[in-house]
Amino acid sequence: MKEILRAAFVIARRDFTAIIYSKAFIFFLLGPFFPVLVGIAAGSLGGQIAREAAQPVVGLAMTQSDSRKMIEARESLSVNMGENYFTKIKIVGDAAQDDGKNPQDYLKKKEDNLSVVVTGTLAKPIVTGTKGSVNRESAGIELLAAYGLNPGAIKLPEAEADIVAETANSDKQLRTVTAQGGQILVFFLTMLLAGMVLSNLVEEKSNKIIEILAASIPMESVFLGKLFAMLGMALLGILVWTTIGGIGMQVTQGLPNFPTPAVGWPVFITLCFTYFIMAYLMLGALFLGIGAMAATVREVQTISMPVTMAQLINFFFASYALTKTGQPVEQFAAIFPFSSPFAMIGRAALEPTLWHHAVAIIGQLFFAILLLRLGVWMFKRNVMKSGNAGRIKDAGKRKLFGLISVNG
Structure with missing residues (x-):
């Protein structure tokens, strides 16, 4: 196990370095800002026109x-x-x-x-x-x-203000807004970032690098390293976007005022971050398995489309179960792995209980490991059975270390 983790770290460092030092990564960081800016401009202009017209x-x-x-x-x-x-x-x-x-x-x-x-x-x-x-x-x-x-x-009396910390309005109905916001944010980031795992694996399959890696280290290390590299890239992108977004909100004083979640803001933000990682690992491991079966980018797009639609259904299912806390439909959404991160975000906003989240996170982590092992098995069954990888073990090791030295 220790050797697998060490080899996975080597692969993760190699892929992560290659990604963040590429020109495409700059465009990847800038990519989400263009639709956001266009949406804000179009929304403001459309709202102004609608207000003036109506x-x-x-x-x-x-x-x-x-x-x-x-x-x-x-x-x-x-x-x-x-x-x-x-x-x-x-x-x-x-x-x-x-x-x-x-x-x-x-x-x-x-x-x-x-x-x-x-x-x-x-x-x-x-x-x-x-x-x-x-x-x-x-x-x-x-x-x-x-x-x-x-x-x-007609004389209007002046009302005397009596400020209280909390009213009946800051209950489940208002916290639902916070829950929906957390679910949408995590789902958007997961679908935006997880797809990059597919293209990376298909590219290395097409140029035979994956065979060199497979002949040198366990395939479990290759898949795990690639998944961690993409996760690190995703977290770096989120850090950049959050920093720029926070600065923009402070400048424009446009920070939204969401109702306080049941577990409190620090815990809720931590749980949203954790559930994003879990959703990313599960979806990324699934996409790695898809990449193991596909030989071209066109096949990846054909196979991944049903998975993307299924994940969209899982998100809608978790959103529907948001108002059914404690009922069988909400419990199933919290247990089912692919909808569990979104359902548990809703539960964090509505319910103060924390031990449910520990159980859910452990279950999601084990399911991600299961999906990763399944992807490795599919890769060995569909790709490595060609026989080339087993005959180039020694040459593969030399080329691997050469690649690592070249890439840093």
């Missing part, structure tokens, strides 16, 4: 004095009730000058973007519009009209 306006077609009183009432009440409490209002007509004009004529002007038109008087306002718009705006219009008639009759 923002309703209440048109006032009363007498000039009544319309001004309505606007003054809105300005006064907005100080206490908030600017967004009342819909934006504007004067679109004058009842004294537009006598006999139909309110629908104002609504037809698309440039005003009117939802309703108010006519009549402050004592008896008439709201014209669709049923939904009238029902939505009537209460606010009535309040403004009443305040416009007699501002002194």
Whole structure:
């Protein structure tokens, strides 16, 4: 076992060094920022356009004095009730000058973007519009009209603030948001990073390096070393992305305020990090087995697609089980290896019990080892049976050490 781990460390160091000193690794680090920046820009622009296009306006077609009183009432009440409490209002007509004009004529002007038109008087306002718009705006219009008639009759009391540390809102329903955020983050990182294991193994199979390695050291060491090298690369990428993201949030003051998980933030972040490693090891070991069966990149893509879709189903299954804590469906999601990391992240956010996580992590680690051994067995059965590897053992050792010396 000691020799296997030492050889695995050699392979891991060789692959890790070759990856991080390549030009492709720089583009790999920059890759996730482009869709994020495009998404933020598109979301901001789309939201701005939607807000400007869909923002309703209440048109006032009363007498000039009544319309001004309505606007003054809105300005006064907005100080206490908030600017967004009342819909934006504007004067679109004058009842004294537009006598006999139909309110629908104002609504037809698309440039005003009117939802309703108010006519009549402050004592008896008439709201014209669709049923939904009238029902939505009537209460606010009535309040403004009443305040416009007699501002002194409506006096809003000032509420005294009494701050508490926790309320009933910081329970399971709110913590579900934190759980979903952790699940999505771990799933996204796992699927983004685990796929690199496939291409690395297929490349070395095509240029016969894998045969040299197989003739020199146990295949268990080769697979384990490659898996650890890719894990190290993934952790380095996460460190860079987290650092840049943290700096960006501090500069923009955009740090999201998620509800505190049941186990507390330090433990929750530690568990999310641990479950990412477990999910990566399991999926990476599975991808190594797939790479052992495939001879070309096209075969890798064909075989890995069902695995990717299955992992997506596991994620959705764990997300569905999030609200079923303690029920059989949630327990199965926590036990089933491929959905277990995501289900246990949800449990960490909702339940304070910790020993469940120790059992789950140990089980996931053993399953990752099982998948790795299965991948080694498949490689020996499908690739090494050709016979070349066994006849070049001595030459393979010399070439291996030559490769190690060249790569550092």
